[in-house]
Amino acid sequence: MRRLLIADDHPLFRAALRQAANESVGDCEVTEAADLAGALEALAADPDIDLVLLDLHMPGSQGLSGLATLRGQHPGVAVLVVSAHDEPRTVRRALDHGAAGFIPKSASPHDIAQAIGNVLDCGTWLPADLARSIAALPADPADVDLAARLARLTEQQYRVLALLGQGLLNKQIADRLTIQERTVKAHVTAIFEKLGVRNRTQAGVLLRSLDIGESARL
Known part of the structure; x- marks a missing residue:
């Protein structure tokens, strides 16, 4: 059974991500956290978590610090960044710091489900418009x-x-x-x-x- 962790401080958006995960993966175990400390506790309690859906801004996490912390403390776990802050430069930075993909909070349930499925299959995912913008944007x-x-x-x-x-x-x-x-x-x-x-x-x-x-x- 696939194990996912949703780390976001908005309950309604966590519910939307959970629904998309269930539609993408089917039978999966989903844990939720409302802040970075809760996310780290969940990962420490269950090292077999396959994927983290991580909001860039929530209590304990500012900017890319939460992503860097998760990648630093749990390098084997894939991280999909989920954020309303979807400027190409920010997305480029998230990828450079180890994110497997980026989901804008404006993404459709279908796109969210596709992103989760792709990353769980050891792939990456970006929305098409962002992928085109980032392709022309060099890494910093x-x-x-x-x-x-x-x-x-x-x-x-x-x-x-x-x-x-x-x-x-x-x-x-x-x-x-x-x-x-x-x-x-x-x-x-x-x-x-x-x-x-x-x-x-x-x-x-x-x-x-x-x-x-x-x-x-x-």
């Missing part, structure tokens, strides 16, 4: 470079990085992750080396570059 070297650097991190290192981005101290991170403080220090050192930064401030700047602007808050 900065995004490609950042995605490559983030991909060097282990899942635990990405968890530490996310907490660093929230301004937590090493002791607070150790308490949150239930690990020893010296282990956190070792992770921080490795994170700085892999990201090519010298301190927390520079690491925070990298994370903030995942934002897609205030206009993306839809």
